[in-house]
Amino acid sequence: MTQKPRAPDSALVWERPEPASRPTPGPLSRDRIVRAALALADAEGLASVSLRKVAAALDAGPMRLYGYLSTKEELLELMVDAVYGEMVSTEPIPSGWREALRSIAHRTRKAADEHTWLIDLLAGRHHLGPNALAHLEASLAALSDTPGFEDIDAVLQAVGTVNAYVIGALRNEASELRAERESGMTQSQWQEATWPYLQRMIATGRFPTLSRVIRDATHPSLDVVFDKGLDCVLDGIEARLKR
CATH class of the missing domain: 1.10.10.60 (Homeodomain-like)
Structure with a gap:
């Protein structure tokens, strides 16, 4: 039509x-x-x-x-803003820049878990709906009075960096789920099916570091991977503040 x-x-x-x-x-x-x-x-x-x-x-x-x-694009914008409304309606962002950024990251991850399509619409230009603006305002305000964040550019950099990490991590998680749906195989089933091939490749001796990964890495859950990656980002922001 x-x-x-x-x-x-x-x-x-x-x-x-x-x-x-x-x-x-x-x-x-x-x-x-x-x-x-x-x-x-x-x-x-x-x-x-x-x-x-x-x-x-x-x-x-x-x-x-x-x-x-x-247009359909306006409908998608309205849908995204409705989800931002769900995020804004939760408890206030905690004090302390590190906990504030962690809370924002987990709110976004929770919303993407409840609405698996959301991650496809979060990248790109800023969303300008009233709920999206309220979420952005609360995110920036949580840092703007913190020592080390007197410069508004520093606030934007910190919030934007965490947001970029979250979107990347969520895209990776969504890709794994999409692969399971499209292949009809769970992650464990896929690993079992490809294991004989990996064994043959490791046996060539050409991939010693990958061999360590297979032998020694703990391969934690997606929740643990997300939090550890977020800690790396927050540690980097903290190091810049100290400089």
């Missing part, structure tokens, strides 16, 4: 008023549309989200949705 073109002088979706409520053939609102899209994405993945499918879930015609948003 050809998407309805956006009027050139239209405001961002956050600032556009909703159409007047109509009781029939069924009441709609941006919130209802977004909730239906979230349920669809959580159940079937981001690729399944379309204005047609969301309209069908609401027992409405697709054209009715264009009174509330202009």
Whole structure:
């Protein structure tokens, strides 16, 4: 279906008023549309989200949705902002820059665990919805009065560095889960299937360090890997502060 073109002088979706409520053939609102899209994405993945499918879930015609948003991209922005709303509604960010950044990282990871499609939308330009801005404001404010972070550029650098680590780590976790779904094999099954090949390659003597990895590495859980990687990032920020 050809998407309805956006009027050139239209405001961002956050600032556009909703159409007047109509009781029939069924009441709609941006919130209802977004909730239906979230349920669809959580159940079937981001690729399944379309204005047609969301309209069908609401027992409405697709054209009715264009009174509330202009494009699928606006719907995705609304979905991301709804998840930021879930993150903002949790307990306040703790004091102390290290615990503040750790808390922000874990909030993002929890949201991505509950909405596995989210990681595909977090990279790129900053999200500008009200909940996303509230989350960013709280993140920056948690550091801005801390000794060593008097310069706002230092605050941006620290928050941005942690965010970059979190997105990278979550993309890696999501890739492993995607590989399991697409191959039909769990990580353990895949390792068992490839083990004879790895044994032959290690036996050549060409990969002594990889041999140590197989023999001596502890291969901790994803939770432990995430926290240890986050500690490395926070230790680096702390070292810069001390300099």
